[in-house]
Amino acid sequence: MKKDIVELLKKSSLFSSFDDELLLKISESVVLKNISKNELIFYESDPAAAFYLVTKGQVKVFKTSADGKEQILMIASKGDTFAEAALFGEGLYPASAQSLTDTEVLYFGKDKFFSLIEKNPKIALKLIARLSELLRKMSKLVEELSLADITTRLALFIVKRLEESGNKSEIELTEKKTILASQLGTIPETLSRSFNKLAREKIIEVEGPKIKILDSDKLHSIVGE
Amino acid sequence: MKKDIVELLKKSSLFSSFDDELLLKISESVVLKNISKNELIFYESDPAAAFYLVTKGQVKVFKTSADGKEQILMIASKGDTFAEAALFGEGLYPASAQSLTDTEVLYFGKDKFFSLIEKNPKIALKLIARLSELLRKMSKLVEELSLADITTRLALFIVKRLEESGNKSEIELTEKKTILASQLGTIPETLSRSFNKLAREKIIEVEGPKIKILDSDKLHSIVGE
DNA sequence: CGGAACGTTGACATATATCAAAGGGAGTGG
Protein backbone atom coordinates (compact mmCIF):
# COMPACT_ATOMS: atom_id res chain seq x y z
CA MET A 1 0.00 0.00 0.00
CA LYS A 2 2.55 2.55 1.19
CA LYS A 3 4.92 1.17 -1.38
CA ASP A 4 2.54 2.10 -4.15
CA ILE A 5 2.48 5.62 -2.86
CA VAL A 6 6.26 5.73 -2.75
CA GLU A 7 6.24 4.78 -6.42
CA LEU A 8 3.85 7.60 -7.17
CA LEU A 9 6.02 10.08 -5.27
CA LYS A 10 9.04 9.03 -7.30
CA LYS A 11 7.29 10.11 -10.46
CA SER A 12 6.82 13.69 -9.25
CA SER A 13 9.37 16.39 -9.85
CA LEU A 14 9.03 17.64 -6.30
CA PHE A 15 9.96 14.39 -4.56
CA SER A 16 11.77 12.30 -7.12
CA SER A 17 15.24 13.09 -5.85
CA PHE A 18 14.67 11.78 -2.32
CA ASP A 19 15.80 8.42 -1.01
CA ASP A 20 13.39 5.64 -0.18
CA GLU A 21 13.59 6.17 3.52
CA LEU A 22 12.37 9.74 3.27
CA LEU A 23 9.76 8.86 0.69
CA LEU A 24 8.36 6.26 3.01
CA LYS A 25 7.99 8.89 5.70
CA ILE A 26 6.32 11.22 3.30
CA SER A 27 3.95 8.51 2.17
CA GLU A 28 2.68 8.26 5.71
CA SER A 29 1.41 11.83 5.71
CA VAL A 30 -0.48 11.41 2.50
CA VAL A 31 -3.89 10.22 1.37
CA LEU A 32 -4.75 8.89 -2.07
CA LYS A 33 -7.98 10.34 -3.41
CA ASN A 34 -10.11 9.72 -6.44
CA ILE A 35 -11.85 12.62 -8.07
CA SER A 36 -14.39 12.29 -10.81
CA LYS A 37 -14.50 14.46 -13.89
CA ASN A 38 -15.52 18.10 -13.45
CA GLU A 39 -15.43 17.88 -9.68
CA LEU A 40 -14.62 21.10 -7.85
CA ILE A 41 -11.60 20.33 -5.66
CA PHE A 42 -11.54 23.65 -3.85
CA TYR A 43 -12.88 27.08 -4.43
CA GLU A 44 -11.11 30.40 -4.23
CA SER A 45 -11.10 31.77 -0.67
CA ASP A 46 -11.86 28.40 0.89
CA PRO A 47 -9.57 27.76 3.85
CA ALA A 48 -6.45 26.07 2.54
CA ALA A 49 -6.35 22.61 4.05
CA ALA A 50 -3.92 20.82 1.80
CA PHE A 51 -1.92 20.73 -1.34
CA TYR A 52 -2.07 18.11 -4.05
CA LEU A 53 0.02 15.95 -6.32
CA VAL A 54 -1.70 14.69 -9.46
CA THR A 55 -1.02 11.03 -10.15
CA LYS A 56 -3.61 10.53 -12.88
CA GLY A 57 -5.67 12.89 -15.01
CA GLN A 58 -5.72 16.65 -15.29
CA VAL A 59 -6.71 19.51 -13.03
CA LYS A 60 -7.20 23.15 -13.94
CA VAL A 61 -6.34 25.90 -11.45
CA PHE A 62 -8.16 29.09 -12.31
CA LYS A 63 -9.52 32.48 -11.35
CA THR A 64 -13.10 33.54 -11.99
CA SER A 65 -14.55 36.98 -12.54
CA ALA A 66 -17.92 38.15 -11.33
CA ASP A 67 -19.46 37.68 -14.77
CA GLY A 68 -18.23 34.11 -15.08
CA LYS A 69 -15.14 34.53 -17.21
CA GLU A 70 -12.24 32.25 -16.33
CA GLN A 71 -8.50 32.65 -16.49
CA ILE A 72 -6.58 29.42 -16.10
CA LEU A 73 -3.38 29.81 -14.09
CA MET A 74 -2.07 26.32 -14.71
CA ILE A 75 -3.07 22.86 -15.78
CA ALA A 76 -1.66 20.22 -13.47
CA SER A 77 -1.01 16.83 -15.04
CA LYS A 78 0.56 13.61 -13.81
CA GLY A 79 3.54 14.40 -11.59
CA ASP A 80 2.59 18.03 -11.01
CA THR A 81 1.78 19.53 -7.65
CA PHE A 82 -0.62 22.39 -7.16
CA ALA A 83 -1.76 24.69 -4.33
CA GLU A 84 1.62 24.48 -2.60
CA ALA A 85 1.69 28.21 -2.06
CA ALA A 86 -1.73 28.27 -0.47
CA LEU A 87 -0.50 26.52 2.66
CA PHE A 88 1.80 29.31 3.72
CA GLY A 89 0.42 32.69 4.57
CA GLU A 90 -3.13 33.80 5.11
CA GLY A 91 -4.49 30.31 4.75
CA LEU A 92 -7.02 30.80 1.98
CA TYR A 93 -6.81 29.32 -1.48
CA PRO A 94 -6.05 32.15 -3.90
CA ALA A 95 -7.71 30.36 -6.83
CA SER A 96 -10.08 27.50 -7.61
CA ALA A 97 -9.29 23.99 -8.80
CA GLN A 98 -11.42 21.60 -10.80
CA SER A 99 -10.71 18.27 -12.43
CA LEU A 100 -10.89 18.09 -16.20
CA THR A 101 -10.92 14.29 -16.30
CA ASP A 102 -11.32 11.47 -13.85
CA THR A 103 -8.38 12.15 -11.63
CA GLU A 104 -6.30 10.61 -8.89
CA VAL A 105 -4.36 12.77 -6.46
CA LEU A 106 -2.22 12.53 -3.38
CA TYR A 107 -3.56 14.78 -0.68
CA PHE A 108 -1.02 16.45 1.63
CA GLY A 109 -2.78 17.70 4.73
CA LYS A 110 -1.44 20.98 6.05
CA ASP A 111 -0.46 19.99 9.58
CA LYS A 112 1.22 16.76 8.65
CA PHE A 113 3.11 18.41 5.87
CA PHE A 114 4.32 21.18 8.13
CA SER A 115 5.83 18.80 10.63
CA LEU A 116 7.33 16.85 7.77
CA ILE A 117 9.13 19.94 6.55
CA GLU A 118 10.40 20.86 9.95
CA LYS A 119 11.98 17.49 10.41
CA ASN A 120 13.36 17.35 6.88
CA PRO A 121 14.93 20.55 5.65
CA LYS A 122 15.64 18.90 2.33
CA ILE A 123 11.97 19.14 1.54
CA ALA A 124 12.02 22.85 2.30
CA LEU A 125 14.78 23.38 -0.23
CA LYS A 126 12.91 21.47 -2.89
CA LEU A 127 9.83 23.48 -2.11
CA ILE A 128 11.75 26.70 -2.54
CA ALA A 129 12.87 25.55 -5.95
CA ARG A 130 9.34 24.63 -6.90
CA LEU A 131 7.87 27.92 -5.73
CA SER A 132 10.56 29.81 -7.61
CA GLU A 133 9.73 27.91 -10.73
CA LEU A 134 6.06 28.74 -10.35
CA LEU A 135 6.93 32.36 -9.82
CA ARG A 136 8.91 32.47 -13.02
CA LYS A 137 6.01 30.87 -14.87
CA MET A 138 3.60 33.40 -13.46
CA SER A 139 5.91 36.26 -14.49
CA LYS A 140 5.90 34.81 -17.96
CA LEU A 141 2.11 34.65 -17.93
CA VAL A 142 1.84 38.27 -16.83
CA GLU A 143 4.25 39.29 -19.53
CA GLU A 144 2.27 37.52 -22.19
CA LEU A 145 -1.11 38.78 -21.04
CA SER A 146 0.11 42.32 -20.85
CA LEU A 147 2.49 42.65 -23.76
CA ALA A 148 1.58 40.15 -26.47
CA ASP A 149 -1.48 39.90 -28.69
CA ILE A 150 -3.38 36.68 -28.87
CA THR A 151 -1.85 35.37 -32.07
CA THR A 152 1.57 35.85 -30.51
CA ARG A 153 0.48 34.07 -27.34
CA LEU A 154 -0.77 31.19 -29.42
CA ALA A 155 2.53 31.04 -31.30
CA LEU A 156 4.39 31.05 -27.97
CA PHE A 157 2.23 28.21 -26.76
CA ILE A 158 2.88 26.16 -29.88
CA VAL A 159 6.62 26.72 -29.64
CA LYS A 160 6.62 25.67 -25.99
CA ARG A 161 4.75 22.48 -26.83
CA LEU A 162 7.12 21.75 -29.67
CA GLU A 163 10.07 22.00 -27.32
CA GLU A 164 8.41 19.78 -24.74
CA SER A 165 7.72 17.11 -27.30
CA GLY A 166 11.20 17.14 -28.80
CA ASN A 167 10.69 19.50 -31.73
CA LYS A 168 8.77 17.36 -34.09
CA SER A 169 6.99 19.26 -36.82
CA GLU A 170 3.62 18.46 -35.34
CA ILE A 171 1.87 18.65 -32.00
CA GLU A 172 -1.42 17.33 -30.73
CA LEU A 173 -3.41 19.37 -28.29
CA THR A 174 -4.02 17.56 -25.02
CA GLU A 175 -6.73 20.01 -24.02
CA LYS A 176 -9.97 21.20 -25.53
CA LYS A 177 -9.64 24.44 -27.45
CA THR A 178 -12.03 26.08 -25.03
CA ILE A 179 -9.57 25.28 -22.27
CA LEU A 180 -6.64 26.51 -24.30
CA ALA A 181 -8.48 29.78 -24.88
CA SER A 182 -8.81 30.28 -21.16
CA GLN A 183 -5.13 29.49 -20.64
CA LEU A 184 -4.22 32.14 -23.17
CA GLY A 185 -6.52 34.68 -21.57
CA THR A 186 -9.14 34.78 -24.28
CA ILE A 187 -12.34 33.11 -25.53
CA PRO A 188 -12.87 30.27 -28.02
CA GLU A 189 -14.05 32.54 -30.84
CA THR A 190 -10.93 34.65 -30.74
CA LEU A 191 -8.67 31.63 -30.44
CA SER A 192 -10.31 30.10 -33.48
CA ARG A 193 -9.64 33.27 -35.45
CA SER A 194 -6.02 33.24 -34.34
CA PHE A 195 -5.59 29.68 -35.54
CA ASN A 196 -7.08 30.82 -38.83
CA LYS A 197 -4.70 33.68 -39.10
CA LEU A 198 -1.64 31.46 -38.64
CA ALA A 199 -3.09 28.99 -41.09
CA ARG A 200 -3.86 31.65 -43.69
CA GLU A 201 -0.24 32.74 -43.54
CA LYS A 202 0.83 29.15 -44.17
CA ILE A 203 2.61 28.94 -40.84
CA ILE A 204 0.59 26.04 -39.48
CA GLU A 205 -2.07 23.65 -40.60
CA VAL A 206 -4.84 22.77 -38.17
CA GLU A 207 -6.91 19.63 -38.28
CA GLY A 208 -8.91 19.11 -35.13
CA PRO A 209 -6.43 18.80 -32.29
CA LYS A 210 -3.48 18.24 -34.63
CA ILE A 211 -1.27 21.15 -35.53
CA LYS A 212 1.28 20.72 -38.26
CA ILE A 213 4.11 23.23 -38.51
CA LEU A 214 4.58 24.41 -42.08
CA ASP A 215 6.95 27.33 -41.56
CA SER A 216 9.01 27.02 -38.42
CA ASP A 217 11.05 30.14 -39.21
CA LYS A 218 8.03 32.39 -39.45
CA LEU A 219 6.63 30.84 -36.30
CA HIS A 220 9.79 31.63 -34.40
CA SER A 221 9.99 35.12 -35.79
CA ILE A 222 6.52 35.88 -34.41
CA VAL A 223 7.68 34.67 -31.02
CA GLY A 224 10.98 36.51 -31.19
CA GLU A 225 9.38 39.90 -31.67
CA MET B 1 29.35 48.63 10.75
CA LYS B 2 27.83 45.15 10.92
CA LYS B 3 25.55 46.45 13.61
CA ASP B 4 24.09 48.98 11.23
CA ILE B 5 23.32 46.21 8.83
CA VAL B 6 21.65 44.19 11.55
CA GLU B 7 19.40 47.17 12.18
CA LEU B 8 18.51 47.31 8.50
CA LEU B 9 17.74 43.60 8.45
CA LYS B 10 15.40 44.03 11.38
CA LYS B 11 13.28 46.40 9.35
CA SER B 12 12.61 43.88 6.61
CA SER B 13 9.69 41.51 6.69
CA LEU B 14 11.86 38.61 5.61
CA PHE B 15 14.35 38.78 8.47
CA SER B 16 12.67 40.76 11.23
CA SER B 17 11.68 37.74 13.28
CA PHE B 18 15.21 36.37 13.72
CA ASP B 19 17.33 36.80 16.82
CA ASP B 20 20.42 38.99 16.90
CA GLU B 21 22.82 36.12 16.70
CA LEU B 22 21.41 34.90 13.42
CA LEU B 23 21.09 38.43 12.07
CA LEU B 24 24.76 39.00 12.76
CA LYS B 25 25.60 35.92 10.75
CA ILE B 26 23.40 37.08 7.93
CA SER B 27 24.97 40.51 7.99
CA GLU B 28 28.30 38.92 7.22
CA SER B 29 27.10 37.57 3.88
CA VAL B 30 25.76 40.89 2.76
CA VAL B 31 27.04 44.01 1.02
CA LEU B 32 25.53 47.46 1.29
CA LYS B 33 25.29 49.17 -2.08
CA ASN B 34 24.28 52.60 -3.26
CA ILE B 35 22.43 52.94 -6.49
CA SER B 36 21.70 56.24 -8.16
CA LYS B 37 18.39 57.15 -9.70
CA ASN B 38 17.39 55.34 -12.90
CA GLU B 39 20.24 52.89 -12.68
CA LEU B 40 19.65 49.49 -14.23
CA ILE B 41 20.29 46.95 -11.48
CA PHE B 42 19.98 43.88 -13.65
CA TYR B 43 18.43 43.07 -16.94
CA GLU B 44 16.15 40.20 -17.88
CA SER B 45 18.11 37.06 -18.78
CA ASP B 46 21.27 38.27 -17.08
CA PRO B 47 22.76 35.48 -14.96
CA ALA B 48 21.23 35.73 -11.52
CA ALA B 49 24.01 36.58 -9.13
CA ALA B 50 22.13 37.88 -6.12
CA PHE B 51 18.93 39.02 -4.57
CA TYR B 52 18.30 42.36 -2.93
CA LEU B 53 16.74 44.04 0.06
CA VAL B 54 15.80 47.68 -0.38
CA THR B 55 16.78 49.83 2.59
CA LYS B 56 16.18 53.22 1.01
CA GLY B 57 14.36 54.36 -2.12
CA GLN B 58 12.29 52.50 -4.69
CA VAL B 59 13.00 49.89 -7.34
CA LYS B 60 10.76 48.74 -10.15
CA VAL B 61 10.85 45.15 -11.35
CA PHE B 62 9.47 44.86 -14.85
CA LYS B 63 9.12 43.01 -18.13
CA THR B 64 9.72 44.64 -21.50
CA SER B 65 8.25 43.82 -24.87
CA ALA B 66 10.10 44.02 -28.16
CA ASP B 67 8.46 47.34 -29.00
CA GLY B 68 9.43 48.93 -25.70
CA LYS B 69 6.24 48.58 -23.68
CA GLU B 70 6.74 47.84 -20.01
CA GLN B 71 4.75 45.84 -17.50
CA ILE B 72 5.76 46.43 -13.91
CA LEU B 73 5.62 43.27 -11.80
CA MET B 74 6.29 44.95 -8.47
CA ILE B 75 7.66 48.07 -6.91
CA ALA B 76 10.05 47.29 -4.08
CA SER B 77 10.26 49.89 -1.32
CA LYS B 78 12.06 50.06 2.00
CA GLY B 79 11.98 46.67 3.70
CA ASP B 80 11.05 44.74 0.55
CA THR B 81 13.17 42.07 -1.04
CA PHE B 82 13.20 41.35 -4.74
CA ALA B 83 14.67 38.77 -7.13
CA GLU B 84 14.55 36.04 -4.46
CA ALA B 85 13.08 33.58 -6.92
CA ALA B 86 15.77 34.18 -9.50
CA LEU B 87 18.42 32.44 -7.41
CA PHE B 88 16.79 29.05 -7.55
CA GLY B 89 16.37 27.29 -10.84
CA GLU B 90 17.84 28.09 -14.22
CA GLY B 91 19.89 30.95 -12.90
CA LEU B 92 18.72 33.78 -15.12
CA TYR B 93 16.78 36.81 -13.97
CA PRO B 94 13.25 36.49 -15.31
CA ALA B 95 12.72 40.27 -15.34
CA SER B 96 14.61 43.54 -15.19
CA ALA B 97 15.10 45.89 -12.24
CA GLN B 98 15.75 49.61 -12.22
CA SER B 99 15.89 52.18 -9.46
CA LEU B 100 13.25 54.90 -9.49
CA THR B 101 15.07 57.07 -6.96
CA ASP B 102 18.46 57.18 -5.36
CA THR B 103 18.45 53.87 -3.63
CA GLU B 104 20.31 51.84 -1.04
CA VAL B 105 20.18 48.05 -1.06
CA LEU B 106 21.61 45.07 0.71
CA TYR B 107 23.11 42.69 -1.79
CA PHE B 108 22.87 38.96 -1.03
CA GLY B 109 25.33 37.07 -3.17
CA LYS B 110 24.10 33.71 -4.37
CA ASP B 111 26.77 31.42 -2.97
CA LYS B 112 26.95 32.97 0.45
CA PHE B 113 23.19 32.99 0.74
CA PHE B 114 22.97 29.33 -0.22
CA SER B 115 25.32 28.24 2.50
CA LEU B 116 23.49 30.48 4.92
CA ILE B 117 20.23 28.69 4.17
CA GLU B 118 21.74 25.28 4.50
CA LYS B 119 23.02 26.05 7.94
CA ASN B 120 19.87 27.80 9.06
CA PRO B 121 16.65 26.07 8.07
CA LYS B 122 14.69 28.88 9.70
CA ILE B 123 15.64 31.08 6.81
CA ALA B 124 14.33 28.52 4.37
CA LEU B 125 10.95 28.54 6.05
CA LYS B 126 10.76 32.32 5.93
CA LEU B 127 11.74 32.21 2.32
CA ILE B 128 8.97 29.76 1.57
CA ALA B 129 6.50 32.12 3.17
CA ARG B 130 7.82 35.01 1.16
CA LEU B 131 7.73 33.14 -2.14
CA SER B 132 4.19 32.02 -1.41
CA GLU B 133 3.17 35.58 -0.77
CA LEU B 134 4.71 36.68 -4.05
CA LEU B 135 2.91 33.90 -5.83
CA ARG B 136 -0.42 35.01 -4.43
CA LYS B 137 0.29 38.55 -5.52
CA MET B 138 1.19 37.41 -8.99
CA SER B 139 -2.03 35.37 -9.20
CA LYS B 140 -3.89 38.49 -8.27
CA LEU B 141 -2.09 40.45 -10.97
CA VAL B 142 -2.94 37.83 -13.57
CA GLU B 143 -6.54 37.88 -12.48
CA GLU B 144 -6.75 41.63 -12.80
CA LEU B 145 -4.99 41.83 -16.14
CA SER B 146 -7.14 39.14 -17.60
CA LEU B 147 -10.55 39.71 -16.07
CA ALA B 148 -10.91 43.36 -15.08
CA ASP B 149 -11.09 46.48 -17.21
CA ILE B 150 -8.78 49.34 -16.47
CA THR B 151 -11.19 51.44 -14.46
CA THR B 152 -11.81 48.44 -12.24
CA ARG B 153 -8.07 47.86 -11.84
CA LEU B 154 -7.65 51.47 -10.85
CA ALA B 155 -10.44 51.16 -8.31
CA LEU B 156 -8.80 48.02 -6.93
CA PHE B 157 -5.54 49.86 -6.62
CA ILE B 158 -7.13 52.76 -4.76
CA VAL B 159 -8.92 50.43 -2.37
CA LYS B 160 -5.68 48.59 -1.66
CA ARG B 161 -3.87 51.84 -0.93
CA LEU B 162 -6.70 52.96 1.32
CA GLU B 163 -6.40 49.79 3.34
CA GLU B 164 -2.65 50.13 3.62
CA SER B 165 -2.93 53.67 4.88
CA GLY B 166 -5.62 52.95 7.44
CA ASN B 167 -8.72 53.83 5.46
CA LYS B 168 -8.57 57.53 5.45
CA SER B 169 -10.75 59.20 2.86
CA GLU B 170 -7.75 60.30 0.89
CA ILE B 171 -4.56 58.86 -0.53
CA GLU B 172 -1.51 60.37 -2.07
CA LEU B 173 0.22 58.59 -4.92
CA THR B 174 3.82 57.72 -4.13
CA GLU B 175 4.59 57.00 -7.76
CA LYS B 176 4.33 58.95 -10.97
CA LYS B 177 1.15 58.30 -12.91
CA THR B 178 3.23 56.93 -15.77
CA ILE B 179 4.56 54.31 -13.38
CA LEU B 180 1.12 53.57 -12.05
CA ALA B 181 -0.11 53.05 -15.61
CA SER B 182 2.56 50.45 -16.17
CA GLN B 183 1.71 48.73 -12.90
CA LEU B 184 -1.91 48.48 -14.02
CA GLY B 185 -0.93 47.15 -17.42
CA THR B 186 -1.85 50.19 -19.44
CA ILE B 187 -0.50 53.54 -20.72
CA PRO B 188 -0.72 57.05 -19.24
CA GLU B 189 -3.42 58.25 -21.63
CA THR B 190 -5.79 55.47 -20.74
CA LEU B 191 -5.08 55.83 -17.03
CA SER B 192 -5.86 59.50 -17.24
CA ARG B 193 -9.21 58.74 -18.85
CA SER B 194 -9.98 56.20 -16.14
CA PHE B 195 -9.30 58.79 -13.45
CA ASN B 196 -11.64 61.09 -15.32
CA LYS B 197 -14.33 58.49 -15.48
CA LEU B 198 -14.27 57.90 -11.73
CA ALA B 199 -14.22 61.64 -11.17
CA ARG B 200 -17.15 62.25 -13.52
CA GLU B 201 -19.17 59.73 -11.56
CA LYS B 202 -18.36 61.64 -8.38
CA ILE B 203 -16.57 58.65 -6.89
CA ILE B 204 -13.23 60.37 -6.44
CA GLU B 205 -11.69 63.77 -6.84
CA VAL B 206 -8.20 64.02 -8.29
CA GLU B 207 -5.80 66.84 -7.75
CA GLY B 208 -2.30 66.02 -8.88
CA PRO B 209 -1.13 63.09 -6.79
CA LYS B 210 -3.92 63.48 -4.22
CA ILE B 211 -7.02 61.36 -4.54
CA LYS B 212 -9.99 62.16 -2.37
CA ILE B 213 -12.68 59.54 -1.96
CA LEU B 214 -16.15 61.02 -2.40
CA ASP B 215 -18.25 57.88 -2.59
CA SER B 216 -16.69 54.93 -0.83
CA ASP B 217 -19.72 52.70 -1.42
CA LYS B 218 -19.64 53.12 -5.17
CA LEU B 219 -15.90 52.57 -5.16
CA HIS B 220 -16.29 49.30 -3.32
CA SER B 221 -19.14 48.19 -5.53
CA ILE B 222 -16.93 48.57 -8.60
CA VAL B 223 -14.33 46.41 -6.92
CA GLY B 224 -16.86 43.87 -5.71
CA GLU B 225 -18.15 43.07 -9.19
C1' DC C 1 15.73 80.87 -18.93
C1' DG C 2 15.02 76.78 -21.59
C1' DG C 3 14.49 72.10 -22.22
C1' DA C 4 12.82 67.68 -20.80
C1' DA C 5 9.61 64.85 -18.66
C1' DC C 6 4.98 64.52 -17.23
C1' DG C 7 -0.01 64.77 -17.67
C1' DT C 8 -4.01 65.63 -20.23
C1' DT C 9 -7.14 65.87 -24.23
C1' DG C 10 -8.82 64.89 -28.87
C1' DA C 11 -9.39 62.25 -33.11
C1' DC C 12 -8.67 57.93 -34.84
C1' DA C 13 -7.30 52.89 -35.52
C1' DT C 14 -7.57 48.31 -34.11
C1' DA C 15 -7.80 44.19 -31.39
C1' DT C 16 -10.79 41.69 -28.95
C1' DA C 17 -15.29 40.67 -26.83
C1' DT C 18 -20.15 39.89 -27.60
C1' DC C 19 -24.08 37.98 -29.69
C1' DA C 20 -26.29 34.94 -32.81
C1' DA C 21 -26.32 30.97 -35.64
C1' DA C 22 -25.03 26.69 -37.49
C1' DG C 23 -22.30 22.34 -38.31
C1' DG C 24 -20.21 18.29 -36.55
C1' DG C 25 -18.89 14.55 -33.17
C1' DA C 26 -19.51 11.86 -29.29
C1' DG C 27 -22.34 9.75 -26.31
C1' DT C 28 -27.03 8.12 -24.80
C1' DG C 29 -31.39 6.05 -24.88
C1' DG C 30 -34.96 4.03 -27.32
Added chain:
DNA sequence: CCACTCCCTTTGATATATGTCAACGTTCCG
Protein backbone atom coordinates in the same frame (compact mmCIF):
# COMPACT_ATOMS: atom_id res chain seq x y z
C1' DC D 1 -28.70 1.05 -35.23
C1' DC D 2 -30.91 5.25 -35.51
C1' DA D 3 -32.27 9.63 -33.61
C1' DC D 4 -31.53 12.97 -30.36
C1' DT D 5 -29.05 15.96 -27.50
C1' DC D 6 -25.18 18.19 -25.75
C1' DC D 7 -20.97 20.25 -26.18
C1' DC D 8 -17.34 21.92 -28.87
C1' DT D 9 -15.92 24.64 -32.63
C1' DT D 10 -16.29 27.82 -36.20
C1' DT D 11 -18.11 31.86 -38.76
C1' DG D 12 -20.29 36.32 -39.37
C1' DA D 13 -21.91 40.87 -37.91
C1' DT D 14 -21.37 44.22 -34.56
C1' DA D 15 -19.97 46.73 -30.30
C1' DT D 16 -16.56 48.38 -27.23
C1' DA D 17 -12.41 49.08 -24.81
C1' DT D 18 -8.01 50.29 -25.31
C1' DG D 19 -3.96 51.64 -27.88
C1' DT D 20 -1.86 55.10 -31.15
C1' DC D 21 -0.60 59.51 -32.70
C1' DA D 22 -0.42 64.35 -32.28
C1' DA D 23 -0.77 68.53 -29.77
C1' DC D 24 -0.50 71.39 -25.82
C1' DG D 25 0.05 73.15 -21.05
C1' DT D 26 2.55 72.37 -16.81
C1' DT D 27 6.03 71.50 -13.78
C1' DC D 28 10.47 70.48 -12.59
C1' DC D 29 15.33 70.99 -12.86
C1' DG D 30 19.71 72.23 -14.69
